[in-house]
Amino acid sequence: MPTTPPISHYKDETQDILDKEIDKEIGNAQVSEQTPELKVLPVKKPEKKPTNASNIVSAFRQKLSSSTTPIELPGLGKTVEFKEISTREQKEMSKVALQSNSRPDIMYCTMVSLINELAADKDFDIRELTEFERIQVTLNLQQMNKINPEIKYTCSQCGKETTYKLDTAKMLRNFTKTFKPEQEFKIENGNRTFVFNAGWSKCGLVEDFFKNYYKKYDNQSKAIKESIDNMSQIEYMLMFLKSVTLVENSDPDDKLTANLEEMTYGERCQIIDSIPQSVLFDENVGVISKIIKHYIEPMQAVFKYKDCPFCGAEQDGAVASLADFLGG
Ligand SMILES: [Zn+2]
Numbered sequence: 615m616p617t618t619p620p621i622s623h624y625k626d627e628t629q630d631i632l633d634k635e636i637d638k639e640i641g642n643a644q645v646s647e648q649t650p651e652l653k654v655l656p657v658k659k660p661e662k663k664p665t666n667a668s669n670i671v672s673a674f675r676q677k678l679s680s681s682t683t684p685i686e687l688p689g690l691g692k693t694v695e696f697k698e699i700s701t702r703e704q705k706e707m708s709k710v711a712l713q714s715n716s717r718p719d720i721m722y723c724t725m726v727s728l729i730n731e732l733a734a735d736k737d738f739d740i741r742e743l744t745e746f747e748r749i750q751v752t753l754n755l756q757q758m759n760k761i762n763p764e765i766k767y768t769c770s771q772c773g774k775e776t777t778y779k780l781d782t783a784k785m786l787r788n789f790t791k792t793f794k795p796e797q798e799f800k801i802e803n804g805n806r807t808f809v810f811n812a813g814w815s816k817c818g819l820v821e822d823f824f825k826n827y828y829k830k831y832d833n834q835s836k837a838i839k840e841s842i843d844n845m846s847q848i849e850y851m852l853m854f855l856k857s858v859t860l861v862e863n864s865d866p867d868d869k870l871t872a873n874l875e876e877m878t879y880g881e882r883c884q885i886i887d888s889i890p891q892s893v894l895f896d897e898n899v900g901v902i903s904k905i906i907k908h909y910i911e912p913m914q915a916v917f918k919y920k921d922c923p924f925c926g927a928e929q930d931g932a933v934a935s936l937a938d939f940l941g942g
Contacts, residue, residue, distance in 0.1 A: 719824035741818030771927035
């Protein structure tokens, strides 16, 4: 499985000016990144006690990075200790969000590598867990770090702007309740039946999907970027397919199974692309409609915006991206 580069990978070197602007705005003292330069000058006045700033800096950092909070991970059957998000990491996330214009692939990969950096157990890899657990960990980390981002939206009915503060503790409780195990969906198609196994995919696969899918994003027009963003939501749903079996109706023993979970992202795509489109996308009987009903809608209900406080109109939007989550 390919490894995710560290957060700093996504920093554009030409963004120095932007960095400085952000640093100015949030009053970055740059202590943590410049430790080696903080050399103690020789003390000239003997009446003053000698201080050792660099020792204090490293003792400070060591002490703060060694305190952790456990997060329960049902998929692993254990709890994992996580460090709190430091100010430096939070700034880094904000920079990545700003510089990438909250591109879903970059935000996703950055979040995944941040989760791995925060885990105290270095053998831990969020990519091995399911996407359901990745969302749980994200909500847990927000709660632990007291991040309750605000989301601004404009009411589709009265046009007034509302600021909605996310309640991550409540979202975590409600999201956890939506868990559904793997399900089997049978779809008839002519002389064959397609039997799909569906469920929450591994986070690593979703990461591979984002990395591959957004390769064609750069240098595109705004309209094309928008359609790539829209299409990526359908592609995300296809990640819920774990295996597909073709059964000949005339002879139920004549079966061919593709275990999508064991394939690379590219191999998966080749299998999925060969399936008749109605089997996947038919509004009523297609497998995507079943994934939406069983997995996507319950999740959207948790992350849905509140109704407009001015006119009471129901809002269509949901907390869509990690940028929303992190207040990027
Ligand atoms: Zn309204």
